[in-house]
Amino acid sequence: MFRRFLVCALVATAMLSLSPTRSSGASKEILELQRDVATLQDMVKAMQRSQDDKFGELRALVQQSLNAANEASRSVAVIQSGFQQNLRDQEVKVVTPVVGLGARMDQMANDLRTVSQAVADLTGMMSALKSQLTDLNNAVKVMQAPAAPPPPTGSAATPGGQPEVPPISSKDLYDNARRDHSGGKLDLALQEYADYLKWYGNTDLAPNAQYYIASIHASLGDNESAVREFDMVLEKYPDNNKTPDAMYGKGTALMKMGRRTEGGNEFRELIKKFPRNDLSTKACDQLKSMGYLSCGSARAAAPAKGGTKRKN
Known part of the structure; x- marks a missing residue:
């Protein structure tokens, strides 16, 4: 500004200076303006x-x-x-x-x-x-036991007349036999069952031991030995809980040997003596498969047996 x-x-000063007439008043104004x-x-x-x-x-x-x-x-x-x-x-x-x-x-x-x-x-x-x-240990005890059969009185005795002491208790020997039987050690189980019958042939479990010997022979396919051992159950222990099982096992073994008539007779005897037993039903089915007539009437007429308590 x-x-x-x-x-x-500056422009005004220049214009005044160029003016042809210079008066004293104008000069004074110019001077003031210049200042x-x-x-x-x-x-x-x-x-x-x-x-x-x-x-x-x-x-x-x-x-x-x-x-x-x-x-x-x-x-x-x-x-x-x-x-x-x-x-x-x-x-x-x-x-x-x-x-x-x-x-x-x-x-x-x-x-x-x-x-x-x-x-x-x-x-x-x-x-x-x-x-x-x-x-x-069991095998050693079995091997150490004498192989001679027990005397008729049922008690083992040495040549000097002193009774022999069993190498193992009845419970342990039977339990070992059952364990080896279940475990598939059949040869050892057979020997242990035989030793049980030798030392404890008059006990309640002796029929079971004899039956299991027969059943092992049957499972091995030795039906002739099985029939013989089943007969031992029926002859030595006729009134025990394994009698129906032995009769059915014997009849089955006879059938497998081709002795069908003897097997059928064994089944009929089982049905006659133990009509209420479950094995009698199986025996009846076997007879029907052989072409025989119904066995229901014989079962109904026969007295009920085989109710004894089973022991393993």
Whole structure:
């Protein structure tokens, strides 16, 4: 704005100086105008210098601000770098041991599983060895027992007249025979049943032992020996809980040998003596399959037997 005013004053001064008529009043006005112009020029210069100084100060302040910002940025970068490095160091210090601990725990778990498996294997081996030792002990006792049949009185005696002592109790001997029988050790079971009859032929379980000897022969396909041993049950122990089983087993063995008439007669005798027994029903079915007439009437007319309590 001052520049415009100054330009206008200069133009007016020039116009007045070029005017052909110069009066004293006009000259005085021109001089005053020139003084005003000079004053304005001084003011403009002063203002210019003031603005330049202020702009210089402003530039200095801006530069200082930029420098401070750069310094702050560098400080932040240093702090951030230090923080990240510290974080990485802490991660190395914390995570690495945890990873190592996890690996050690996995290794310990694997070792524990290995030890557990080894203990289980060892336990199985010990059980097998114990079973084998028991079987071997029983076999030794059986082998050590004399093979001579018992005297008619039912008590074993030595040549000197003193009674022999059984090498094993009746319960243990019978239980061993049943266990070996169930386990498929048929030869050992046969010997143990025979020893039971030798030492304990007058006990309640003697008919069972005799019956199981016959049934083992039948399972081995030796039907002739089976018939002979079933007859021993029927002859020596006619009134026992295994009599129906022995009669049915004998009839079945006779049928397998082709002696159908004898087998049919054995089945009829079973139905006659034990009409309410389940084996009589099976015997009746066998007779029907052979073409014989119905056996129901004979079963109904016969007295009920075979109700004795069964012993294994």
